[in-house]
Amino acid sequence: xxxxxxxxxxxxxxxxSAKKVFYLRGLKGARMEEIAKEANINTALLHYYFxxxxxxxxxxxxxxxxxxxxxxxxxxxxxxxxxEKVKHFxxxxxSLLLENSYLPIFIINELNQNPDRIxxxxxxxxxxxxxxxxxxxxxxxxxxxxxxxxFFHFLLNLLSLCVFPFISKPIFKSLFNLSEEQFTSLIxxxxxxxxxxxxxxxxx
Amino acid sequence: xxxxxxxxxxxxxxxxSAKKVFYLRGLKGARMEEIAKEANINTALLHYYFxxxxxxxxxxxxxxxxxxxxxxxxxxxxxxxxxEKVKHFxxxxxSLLLENSYLPIFIINELNQNPDRIxxxxxxxxxxxxxxxxxxxxxxxxxxxxxxxxFFHFLLNLLSLCVFPFISKPIFKSLFNLSEEQFTSLIxxxxxxxxxxxxxxxxx
DNA sequence: GTCTATAAAGGGATAGAC
DNA sequence: GTCTATCCCTTTATAGAC
Numbered sequence: 001x002x003x004x005x006x007x008x009x010x011x012x013x014x015x016x017s018a019k020k021v022f023y024l025r026g027l028k029g030a031r032m033e034e035i036a037k038e039a040n041i042n043t044a045l046l047h048y049y050f051x052x053x054x055x056x057x058x059x060x061x062x063x064x065x066x067x068x069x070x071x072x073x074x075x076x077x078x079x080x081x082x083x084e085k086v087k088h089f090x091x092x093x094x095s096l097l098l099e100n101s102y103l104p105i106f107i108i109n110e111l112n113q114n115p116d117r118i119x120x121x122x123x124x125x126x127x128x129x130x131x132x133x134x135x136x137x138x139x140x141x142x143x144x145x146x147x148x149x150x151f152f153h154f155l156l157n158l159l160s161l162c163v164f165p166f167i168s169k170p171i172f173k174s175l176f177n178l179s180e181e182q183f184t185s186l187i188x189x190x191x192x193x194x195x196x197x198x199x200x201x202x203x204x
Numbered sequence: 205x206x207x208x209x210x211x212x213x214x215x216x217x218x219x220x221s222a223k224k225v226f227y228l229r230g231l232k233g234a235r236m237e238e239i240a241k242e243a244n245i246n247t248a249l250l251h252y253y254f255x256x257x258x259x260x261x262x263x264x265x266x267x268x269x270x271x272x273x274x275x276x277x278x279x280x281x282x283x284x285x286x287x288e289k290v291k292h293f294x295x296x297x298x299s300l301l302l303e304n305s306y307l308p309i310f311i312i313n314e315l316n317q318n319p320d321r322i323x324x325x326x327x328x329x330x331x332x333x334x335x336x337x338x339x340x341x342x343x344x345x346x347x348x349x350x351x352x353x354x355f356f357h358f359l360l361n362l363l364s365l366c367v368f369p370f371i372s373k374p375i376f377k378s379l380f381n382l383s384e385e386q387f388t389s390l391i392x393x394x395x396x397x398x399x400x401x402x403x404x405x406x407x408x
Numbered sequence: 409g410t411c412t413a414t415a416a417a418g419g420g421a422t423a424g425a426c
Numbered sequence: 427g428t429c430t431a432t433c434c435c436t437t438t439a440t441a442g443a444c
Contacts, residue, residue, distance in 0.1 A: 010427080010428090025232075025317070026230070026232070026233075026313075028229075028230065028232035028233040029230075029231075029232040029317065031418095031419070031420095032419075032420060032421090033419075033420095041428075041429090042428080042429065042430080043419090043420075043421080044421085044422080044423095044428075044429065044430080044431095045427075045428055045429075047420080047421060047422075048427070048428075049427095051421090052420080052421080053419095053420065053421090105312065105313070105316055108309065108371055108372065108375075109230075109309070109313065111374040111375060112309055112371075112373075112374060113229070113230075113233070115374045118374055118375070118378045121375055121378050121379065122378050122379075124379065125378060125379045125380070125381065128379060149397075150390070150393075152376070152380050152390060153390070153393070153394070153397055155376075156368070156369055156372075156376060157365060157397075157401065159368070159372065160364045160365050160367075160368035160369065160372075161361060161364050161365070163364075163368065163372075164360070164363070164364035164367065164368040164371075165360055165364065167312055167316075167368075167371065168312065168360075168363065168364075168367075169316075170315040170316060170319045170322055171312075171315060171322070171325055172356070172360060174322045174325050174326050174329060175325060175326075175328065175329045175332060176329070176356050177329065186354070186356060186357070189354075189357070190357070193353075193357055193361075196405065197361065197401060197405045200404045200405050201400065201401045201404050201405070214409080214410090235436095235437070235438095236437070236438060236439090237437075237438095245410075245411090246410080246411065246412085247437090247438075247439080248410075248411065248412080248413095248439085248440080248441095249409075249410055249411080250439095251438080251439060251440075252409070252410080253409095255439090256438080256439080257437095257438065257439090
């Protein structure tokens, strides 16, 4: 029992370090030695736990995707009115991104480098079709509360406005000469701005 | 003279190949051999022209950035009314991205991997402050034609809506089960949608 | 300028002791 | 489980002939 605790602890430590390094440097940029060092072990032990770099990377990627997936679907399925839900979605999503600011670049890189690994996202596609958000969206259109725009554009706009700032952070920080704190507080302003934009656009 | 033409031709060919490979695979993912093969030469000749992989990469990155910079500033300095300019900007920018769809990911990756190399963008910062677009933006606010929002958010929203679709293309293609053609035609729809969103948001 | 051959470095992976 | 030492393949870079 105490032995197993120790195993789990080391494994957890490796995963934490691997996550940090892979998020930051990507598959090709990451060094097994850096991961090991970060976890205060050596590369031999890394291979003992995960055999290969590729396997370790896949574990990190799978975790990231399924985590992402769960949280998105949870937000999309909240029991709320449409407008309220858009606001809630943005609020929670930006908070999530603030805690995991490297995640978007990591996922985007992986999926552009290796589009075949996208199968796991495809599953979300099916679940998305049955999501409460989509149903509500269509109902609002039928009721004439919002304009009949394509759900594709709705979702894409919503995510663009939420995610892109994190991806382009270095550019905008330098363009507008912002400190880390200033940038974060501007991001927080977006919790109100984004729903405003989206809802104004959807209203007649 | 004829000698110099030959040099330039090989060099140009190398740069073209390097661009293709670096855009696609990034600094760490790119192989000098792949670049050489793509240019129908061998790696020795690559090194003859550019000494190291790093130097070749930097050349490609610099070109990309200054190209990007020129085009953005040119668009921002067009002699047009504000509303018209927003529409024109989106129209041209999306066309530009359709022709260079790998560019955003390349730049974003580089700048997140190596934020110190951002100095070249900083120059744009200064020029941006004197840009016609910013002046017009402030005038429109003073005239009461648009709401007094932060120019940071205006620019960020505009770029988010234009650029993010290209970055998240694999995700949305799979999420909505789209062919290449379907995706492109949805992108083209955005030439009208984005100015609509931005202008509706800015109007009282 | 361009090539072939090869050196040198880098980094993932394993053997074997503890 | 964990470490040290080391292997070995991949990839960058150079030497030297043409």
